[in-house]
Amino acid sequence: MSELRKDPIVGRWVIIAADRARRPSDFEPEPARPRLTSCAFCAGHEDTTPPEILAGRPPGGVPNGPGWTFRVVANKFPALRIEGDLEPSGEGLFDRMNGVGAHEVVIESPEHTASLATMSVDAVADVLLAFRERVLDLKKDARFQYVLIFKNHGEAAGATLEHPHSQLIATPIIPIMVGEELAGAATYYEMKERCVWCDILRQERRSRRRLVLDADGFAALVPFAPRFPFETWILPARHRSAFEESGVDELRALAGVLRDFLGRMNRALNDPPFNFMLHSAPLQEPTPDHFHWHLEIIPKLTRVAGFEWGSGFFINPVAPEDAAAALREAGG
Amino acid sequence: MSELRKDPIVGRWVIIAADRARRPSDFEPEPARPRLTSCAFCAGHEDTTPPEILAGRPPGGVPNGPGWTFRVVANKFPALRIEGDLEPSGEGLFDRMNGVGAHEVVIESPEHTASLATMSVDAVADVLLAFRERVLDLKKDARFQYVLIFKNHGEAAGATLEHPHSQLIATPIIPIMVGEELAGAATYYEMKERCVWCDILRQERRSRRRLVLDADGFAALVPFAPRFPFETWILPARHRSAFEESGVDELRALAGVLRDFLGRMNRALNDPPFNFMLHSAPLQEPTPDHFHWHLEIIPKLTRVAGFEWGSGFFINPVAPEDAAAALREAGG
Numbered sequence: 001m002s003e004l005r006k007d008p009i010v011g012r013w014v015i016i017a018a019d020r021a022r023r024p025s026d027f028e029p030e031p032a033r034p035r036l037t038s039c040a041f042c043a044g045h046e047d048t049t050p051p052e053i054l055a056g057r058p059p060g061g062v063p064n065g066p067g068w069t070f071r072v073v074a075n076k077f078p079a080l081r082i083e084g085d086l087e088p089s090g091e092g093l094f095d096r097m098n099g100v101g102a103h104e105v106v107i108e109s110p111e112h113t114a115s116l117a118t119m120s121v122d123a124v125a126d127v128l129l130a131f132r133e134r135v136l137d138l139k140k141d142a143r144f145q146y147v148l149i150f151k152n153h154g155e156a157a158g159a160t161l162e163h164p165h166s167q168l169i170a171t172p173i174i175p176i177m178v179g180e181e182l183a184g185a186a187t188y189y190e191m192k193e194r195c196v197w198c199d200i201l202r203q204e205r206r207s208r209r210r211l212v213l214d215a216d217g218f219a220a221l222v223p224f225a226p227r228f229p230f231e232t233w234i235l236p237a238r239h240r241s242a243f244e245e246s247g248v249d250e251l252r253a254l255a256g257v258l259r260d261f262l263g264r265m266n267r268a269l270n271d272p273p274f275n276f277m278l279h280s281a282p283l284q285e286p287t288p289d290h291f292h293w294h295l296e297i298i299p300k301l302t303r304v305a306g307f308e309w310g311s312g313f314f315i316n317p318v319a320p321e322d323a324a325a326a327l328r329e330a331g332g
Numbered sequence: 333m334s335e336l337r338k339d340p341i342v343g344r345w346v347i348i349a350a351d352r353a354r355r356p357s358d359f360e361p362e363p364a365r366p367r368l369t370s371c372a373f374c375a376g377h378e379d380t381t382p383p384e385i386l387a388g389r390p391p392g393g394v395p396n397g398p399g400w401t402f403r404v405v406a407n408k409f410p411a412l413r414i415e416g417d418l419e420p421s422g423e424g425l426f427d428r429m430n431g432v433g434a435h436e437v438v439i440e441s442p443e444h445t446a447s448l449a450t451m452s453v454d455a456v457a458d459v460l461l462a463f464r465e466r467v468l469d470l471k472k473d474a475r476f477q478y479v480l481i482f483k484n485h486g487e488a489a490g491a492t493l494e495h496p497h498s499q500l501i502a503t504p505i506i507p508i509m510v511g512e513e514l515a516g517a518a519t520y521y522e523m524k525e526r527c528v529w530c531d532i533l534r535q536e537r538r539s540r541r542r543l544v545l546d547a548d549g550f551a552a553l554v555p556f557a558p559r560f561p562f563e564t565w566i567l568p569a570r571h572r573s574a575f576e577e578s579g580v581d582e583l584r585a586l587a588g589v590l591r592d593f594l595g596r597m598n599r600a601l602n603d604p605p606f607n608f609m610l611h612s613a614p615l616q617e618p619t620p621d622h623f624h625w626h627l628e629i630i631p632k633l634t635r636v637a638g639f640e641w642g643s644g645f646f647i648n649p650v651a652p653e654d655a656a657a658a659l660r661e662a663g664g
Contacts, residue, residue: 009517
């Protein structure tokens with residue numbers, strides 16, 4: 001079983017997943033991945049994945065057979081496992097707990113070459129509804145404080161499989177980065193009695209310099225101080241703290257905006273590898289007035305090196321205003 | 333001129349270096365770098381770099397000519413520039429200032445194929461003494477709050493040139509990651525009246541499970557909760573908060589330990605790309621009792637993907653105890 005360990009200085013937890021273990025000799029820097037001759041996520045290969053937790057099928061469809069539009073399955077090589085108790089313990093001044101959590105894969109389409117940028121809006125909306133349903137289900141488990149929904153697309157962005165998919169990991173603690181957003185937003189709210197994301201959106205709508213899209217209740221904007229070139233946030237225009245409280249109509253609108261944005265990004269940047277990460281309010285707390293859920297999208301265009309790892313300072317070679325203009329001009 | 337911008341939610345500053353600007357069409361994901369036919373850092377090419385700030389030469393040697401053992405020059409494509417005032421200003425709720433700082437390159441050897449792992453201990457010590465001298469000089473400039481010394485080795489670790497070199501960037505604010513270490517260590521000190529790194533080292537020396545080297549007043553250890561496989565910290569065994577206050581003998585001892593460690597890492601991991609980053613106390617504050625300078629070394633073996641970027645949670649597939657054992661066994 002993997003283990004959670006806490007850095008005693010900055011309080012950052014890490015997952016030591018040594019049951020995925022490799023010996024030192026197994027580390028070839030950035031190994032070339034063998035091309036798979038068959039894909040475990042393609043239609044017809046349902047028996048090569050763990051049994052499905054959720055799927056899109058016509059009425060009367062049989063689980064774990066063909067005929068689906070999306071599937072959610074447990075990750076075959078999970079970073080955290082669903083079984084067991086946390087059993088927090090110490091080792092001198094250090095803190096650890098068992099690697100309890102959930103790690104699921106959302107197979108977004110039966111088609112190997114599909115993508116959220118080119119699927120129908122209905123099919124993208126089904127994926128977002130699957131995210132919502134999985135979060136609502138995992139939220140019932142009181143061991144879990146947070147679910148991070150994310151996507152790695154392309155090998156350079158950390159994807160190990162080509163087939164279109166996203167992932168979710170439920171964690172027994174609130175991740176440090178979400179905790180920092182919560183704390184910063186709470187401080188702002190104390191001063192202003194307003195949500196900082198609502199204020200940002202208001203200002204960006206006035207200046208329009210960093211706004212990419214503003215439609216159907218969702219905005220896509222390049223943040224004022226992004227870590228990465230072309231980093232973009234998509235957020236609901238009205239204050240909403242928890243993604244899983246979104247209605248079907250809202251998620252359908254989000255599907256249209258997300259699909260539109262990804263098409264622009266692909267045209268502007270020649271189908272880049274990318275990551276997205278959904279930040280929503282913690283699961284087990286009353287939904288806060290100061291947190292506003294948002295999707296962060298980062299194309300993988302630059303390398304992160306010693307300066308960034310040592311300082312947390314990022315060097316971004318593209319002005320956000322230029323990135324937003326390029327994405328606006330890349331409309332389909 | 334580049335610009336510093338602050339994220340209004342988490343307070344993280346970024347450098348928008350749009351004068352290094354590239355158009356969107358210039359971004360090919362992870363472009364293949366052309367092999368240079370001649371290297372600007374090699375002996376005999378002194379006129380292709382900015383004039384030297386510091387160099388190792390025999391008595392009577394002429395600056396910017398051959399005959400040197402190391403050179404420090406300004407970075408030709410600096411992230412921050414030495415000229416000008418910070419001129420902090422606002423844009424609605426956002427904060428910015430001019431990209432004022434210093435960005436220097438330490439060319440560690442005249443030999444293109446040299447490395448800190450194979451150079452003589454004296455030559456490595458000269459590089460460390462150059463770091464110290466540059467920090468002491470930059471510290472006189474009251475605009476600078478911090479100097480981060482770091483190294484990118486190998487293309488996958490962000491190096492753009494093969495020739496052995498390290499860099500230093502002086503920043504007008506304390507980087508967020510150093511600020512987090514300072515804050516965490518101050519909290520620990522308030523509770524215990526002891527330095528957290530001193531306590532960690534005491535515990536690691538007792539158990540020896542994560543200790544790699546312990547010699548001549550320096551220890552190399554794999555931390556309890558490392559973000560990356562084989563991440564290692566080298567720190568002085570006695571409490572020292574500011575690197576630049578190290579004596580010549582101390583830096584010579586550090587040179588021996590660093591060289592020994594890098595040799596072990598290269599043998600255990602087949603000459604991996606790597607980064608190192610030196611964390612020292614801020615420049616313009618009295619040296620604190622709660623901060624202990626240390627060098628963080630991270631071989632680049634895994635990819636950072638959506639989960640890490642979205643959560644700050646890192647998945648490390650190698651138990652620190654196994655990494656330390658492999659590095660101990662890789663003694664030369």
